[in-house]
Amino acid sequence: RDVGALGAQLKRAADIATLPYVAQKAVRRDADALRVALRDDAGALAVLRSVVAQCGTATHAASVALRGPLGAVLGALAGGAENVESRLAAAEAAAAAACRDVGALGSQLERVAGIARRPYVARGAVRREADALRVALRGDAGALAVLASVVGRCDSATDAASDALQGALVAALGALAGGADAVESRLPPPGGGGGRGEWRG
Numbered sequence: 001r002d003v004g005a006l007g008a009q010l011k012r013a014a015d016i017a018t019l020p021y022v023a024q025k026a027v028r029r030d031a032d033a034l035r036v037a038l039r040d041d042a043g044a045l046a047v048l049r050s051v052v053a054q055c056g057t058a059t060h061a062a063s064v065a066l067r068g069p070l071g072a073v074l075g076a077l078a079g080g081a082e083n084v085e086s087r088l089a090a091a092e093a094a095a096a097a098a099c100r101d102v103g104a105l106g107s108q109l110e111r112v113a114g115i116a117r118r119p120y121v122a123r124g125a126v127r128r129e130a131d132a133l134r135v136a137l138r139g140d141a142g143a144l145a146v147l148a149s150v151v152g153r154c155d156s157a158t159d160a161a162s163d164a165l166q167g168a169l170v171a172a173l174g175a176l177a178g179g180a181d182a183v184e185s186r187l188p189p190p191g192g193g194g195g196r197g198e199w200r201g
Contacts, residue, residue: 013088015064024056061101071093
């Protein structure tokens, strides 16, 4: 029982310690998606690097802010103190506050990345249906040629949707990099396209 209780409390402390880095990892995944979408736009990629650097700074600041509360938890654990739970609760509250900036940045970047993916998610669905039709039509060269034409139209429409939203994505990234309060207003409405390039998620 004692080993189990100690392990559970230590796990909570470890989870608190890793919170900033979990948020940072999510930011990096979304940044990877945006790098693909914006690969032909050097200026936008520079802005994206700035956003990722801001996330790194905020992550480090959050980690530093948690050292004191985590040290108090470990001290209580090592000494067998009865106030470990209260120290853990205080550390969790500190983590929520310390990770607020990383979380907000990550949430907004996730939305931008989601917009960049939209055309390619839709195209992926078209290609899956086309694969099914190729099997059904495998003996009909004429029908397969028509199907190839339809897939080609889908590819062209995907690129067009991507290009149409390029400016909006760059504007949103610029607002993020500058810490502007108007990030939400720069994001395209639901149902728009995404960034240039193929998303391979």
